[in-house]
Amino acid sequence: MLEKIFNLVKALFYGFVTVLWHLFKRPVTEEYPEEKPVLNEYFRGRPFLNSCAGCGYCKRVCPADAIRIIKNERIVEKYIIDLKKCIFCGNCMFYCPSKSMHMSNDFALATNSKSGLQIDIINRR
Amino acid sequence: MNFLLCKFLEFIKTINFSEHIALVLFSILPFALILGFLILTVIGLVLFERKILGYFTQRKGPNRVGFWGILQTTADAVKLLCKENIEISSGDNFLFTLSPIIAFAAIIILWCIIPYNAEFNMINSSVGILIYLIVSSFPMLFHFLAGYSSNNKYSIIGSYRALALTASYSVPIIFTILSIICITNTMNLNNIILFQTKKWIIFSNILGFVIFYISSIAKLNRCPFDLSEAESELVCGYHTEYSGMRFAMFFLGEYAELFVMCILISILFLGGYLPPFNVYLANIFMGNCSLCRYLIYFEQTFWLIFKTLLIIFSIIWIRATLPRFTQKTTLDFFWKYLTPLTIINLIIITFMRI
């Protein structure tokens, strides 16, 4: 009986001290729009494309079938990537023979409409 | 209040105002003051709790509206007041509206019984503590009626739980107060405080303090005894059906009751408005000047509120630590352990007095 009470008091004491200790720790909250988080150098965010050759490797290796390439003769007219489907695996970037696909560290992808997520990402200089 | 009345009448004479109207004003003004203070305190208290609870769980709490989130609860209160008042289609609409009003009004009366310093005590009755006990049972009763009139299964379960809990915590509270009356030989709150000039009651009645503290957590309907509004089981307990202004009354009433109950704990056990070691800071820093006499009143209020905030902090700490007890555990705890302990405590105190 006494041991039971002792254990109870010990557990209560341990619990209360643990909770109080949290008061002196740094909060884990991130104040997002004001303070941007620090990202890893290899972070994979919104993809972008420089001068695509139109070989179609990326379309074949994409596990989510997110890429659609519209060609006119041999010139790439539209390179549409569906960010709803994209899982940001980075396959398209690794397999591109001309190293023209890149992934930026822009992670704020939210838009107001579905069409905002199907974007033509080719960068025609 | 006599000293204040004299000063007030002197002031009235200097501005050539009718004395009769001034006397009427004097009986209304303190209540208006208390009401304003109550609303400000409650809004501050909700913010205090949310902030502290946030930091206990390594969050920051509200930090968007205003600097450091200071205006968050004000915004919430304004939102609640502007919301639509949803009427219930079946059930007792009259009782449904009446319950929050009376529950809140009773708590305002509680606020008026408390002596905030040696001078400012609106209802200075010789049986102050008795009035407190009787009036403080009103909110719980009307919580029951609120659930009963809502015609909702969650509300009625919450109400029954509230009633069962009321029966179990009342005995320890009343018996502990009896032990304090035994020690001090008075029921007047002011005299109870003055009795503690040499030694606070907590030192002679530590068991009573622990019992009263635990029972008052149950009385305040707070974790770990918040059975009547257990969110995870009963949606919101007795106020599931409430919205808008009527819900705000329950919500504000809950926090106002928390504050006034903690004031009562500090009055009964921690010397109320008396400073620790009975030394006033005003006397230390300014000597015995005439201004000191007025400053001491403010200092007394400061000490009272300081002790109260400490107790409120500990209650929030308990909320952050302990999970909610089940119905059976709670009733077991109160009837099998706390009530016998209270009676033993009362007997010990009585023998010590003899």
Ligand code: SF4
């Ligand atoms: S990142 Fe992966 S999923 Fe997204 S387009 Fe490239 S290959 Fe497809």
Ligand code: SF4
């Ligand atoms: S992005 Fe690279 S892999 Fe994809 S079509 Fe263009 S050149 Fe080929």
